[in-house]
Amino acid sequence: MCDVLVMGAGPAGLFAASELARRGVPVRIVERELEPHRQVRASSIQARTIEILEAIGIHEAVLERGERMVATVGYDESLNEIYRKPFHYANTSYQHITVLPQWTTEELLVEECARHGVTVERGITATVIEVDITHAVVTLEHGDGTIEHVRPTYLLDATGAHSQGRKAMHESLEGGTYRGTFAVADCVLETTLPRDSLSQITGSGTVFLFIPLPNDRWLVTVELEDGETELLDEHLADLVFERSGRSTRVLETGWRSVFHAHHRMAGHLGDGRHFLLGDAGHLSSPCGGEGLNAALHDSFDIAWKLDLVMRGRAYPSLLDTYMVERSIADEHVVQVSDLAHNASMAVARDPSSAGAPTDEVVVAAAVNARFMLDVDYSPSPLVLADETDALPRAGHRLRDWNLLGTTDHVLLVFGDVHSGQSLDDFAHRWGGLVEVRHEHPIAAEVAGMTGPGLLLVRPDGHVAARRLGTTEADFSALDSHLQQFLIPAPTQTA
Template identity: 30%
Template sequence: MSGADGLMSEVLVVGAGPVGLMAAGELARRGIAVRVVDRETTRDSLSKALVVHARTLEIMDLGGISDEFVKRGYPAPGLDVSLQRRGRPVSVNLRTLDTRFPYMLVLPQRQTEEILAERLSSYGVTVERGSEVVALEQHPDHVVAAVRAKDGREERIRARYLIGCDGAHSTVRRLLDLPFEGKQLDSLVLIGDVKADVDLVRSRITNLTSSRGFVSLLPFLGDHVRVFAVDFSRQNHTRNDALTLEELQETVNAIAPSKITLTEPSWLTRYVAPSRQVRRIRVDRFFLAGDATHAHSPAAGQGMNMGLQDAANLSWKLAMVLRSQAPTRLLDTYDLERHAVHTSVRHGTDQMFRAFTLTNPALQLARGILTRTVVTRAPVQRRLAGRLSGISINYRHAHLGERRRRAALQPGDRVPDADLWIAHRASIRLYELLRDPGYGLFVFATADRLAADRRHIAGLIAGVTQTYGPAVRPHLVVDEGVIDPTEMGAPVYVDVAGHFARKLGARHASVFLLRPDGYLAAHHTGLAPDQAVAALAPWCLQH
């Protein structure tokens, strides 16, 4: 690489797909100086991902933008699977999930990108289009990326950290010499966005199977339907052969139990689903996120959702390390936490895809019996709903603190949202309290023991604030009572409905450190300031 280096950015994001836009937006809203480059001059107009899952919506809620998503999409409360040509389908229901969003939101990917791009530009960040990263350098305290414009001119961009969100064919991954291990799955998939004259229950994904293969139908706003099909008798093509509407129609006729007429295609393609992953998603000051790190079958609509959650997981950590509010070893947890999630989701979607594409009649029969007898059971339904929605994702495997008693949330668990009461507001939710930068420290006290412990609670809050400064925002939650916040040194909330105590497993003198991405960092019981300061030490730097 040659040429003079420009001013140093804090983070350079490579790629302005959904994951790059999310990472850059999350950094910008925390005041980090971020640059975003993308080699394309315009945004991709294809709507590949159509589903935004509940956990992703919760992450958007934590970023203050979930309403924008919900407003533009529509909720699908579950999916139906028909494993015989006739008979009742088996459903996976999301309604029982403990979340504000007990559904999949059907929203074309280009709209997800639009919302994220609007948010990014509201922080004054413009995507630098027509700028392709072609080389990388690692230095002890920064990185340099050579970025080539369409006219051939090169700029050397210096940044403290770089995030490669440059998709399945990632240049960053290649330049870091990280093999994309795995393979392409065997079956050729047919994809069409078309109009269909069928009375689908509008808000459900319908999966139909027969001995010819399977068809999945997902209606989206504007009367179009995404058809996703594997036809065993149409496997003698390559992915580059054009797909015609007539071929797709014939496949649907052969698999669906009744006639569905397809018209007005806006997208027709053949696709070979990958099942690939990198071994590491961090190399020193370089990070990878989204499709650059993991690629799997679109079954269950997980790809973009995983990537958006990668971006959310990494951004707050980078912001806190850059502001000297957290130790640099916090960045190690990105790989520890997300890599295991990628592996588990990839295996899950591979299994689902294989189950749908069984060709052996005996195995197809067994699949039907198993689905009807097992999938309909309540515990299995809950498990499937948790996995599909991302709500059951947790980072227990990578937690930094000690484990807690069984009834309470464990470090690494997702913290469910909870309604609270505070003076002078109609209501407030826990997730709204996590929107500001930094960790949320929540001390829980019961009214019967508050009088005796008032001084200790105020002492704990003062001790944590003096030690960690703005990295930790303290809050006191009580089960009832009216307490003067000025006396406590923190805002005071009332757990009127008991949600907080029940969902977090809180008792008197429980102390919780909540991460900005809505997972539990640390939890202990006791009001000694030294104990609290020590419990927070793996997560925060003294200020």
């Protein structure tokens, strides 16, 4: 028996395990591979992820170990700059993409698991997966041939794109595969390309991207010619030299991989007991640089919900909102990455398609989407319909939430409270679940508040509800909303 079994120790599984353990939920994590890999794979960490890591208190290691990209820059084949898309319009204090090899991100998450007493159990493959009314039933095959049957109360399936658990749920990844075959290589270059930008050399008709990695390395992405199935070192060196106007040389090549890009999503991300996290539930083009980030966001979401349910402070129906909300967010990831993929392909063929810098609002919207700051949970039952058009609307992420230093529900109070008794009753009723803050770092204009009022913020920083007053009726509206999914503190009897 174990309360929660996490299958797969990629980014999704590791973050789910560390988050659950940090919150005090007993968790076990198993991984098929005996050793951690040392592959660059997903390198872009988006601003929204840094905010989440900051709320937990672990963002500094990522920022310290990563490179920072502040723009996307396009070049012709003589390395003349032909367009620049800066990221400084992003609605966050982290106006850059942090670049970190996936193995480093995983290493940091393994350390985070260890800090909370969780060790990854390696060399264990989850095989048969079934779910009954009260438990999941999983067969674990150990490397020494031992077979173990476990009955976790909840099963988090983070086994990646080929998830067997997804197949056991009779779910498939619906969508498609992009035209073309792509190759990535981790290289040392001699180049004048800037180390603070994502560079794309355009004009040849095929995608050619350069991302600066830590330790003076680069991740080079090329689109292979029709019929090519691998990227040989000499071919890569020739390509880089010729297509950079003979200005860039490959000095060394390390890890490399050939891949196809997908836009795919499972119809259901769970069934209330067995949940699909990360690539097990959705695949997006690496051109968006959001797949790993979305995997972490899935894990963050299920962790706070499972914690509340397992502590008996939320109804199990709260878990159903994982499927609703993460479907909204993950579909958005697939769409945003689709736009990024098609834009990269278009610019490769016709550099003028990048267009001149356009309206500030349009540029900001594009950057916020790329940085994963624009997820809108307003259709979710966990969000109370907003009374105003002010931004952020209920369902949006609250900027600067990461500065609150909590991953619990918070009630932010703006201005004087009309009904002090109602506030005291509210704080008492939701004690241990909702922190009430009169003093906080969220400016009224950032919260979209123009007078006294209340902003209920969820553990993930999204606005759950806004009230434009502080009367008994306002607290009562929040009470009714919270009672639909949270279980109030038991009333003390004398």
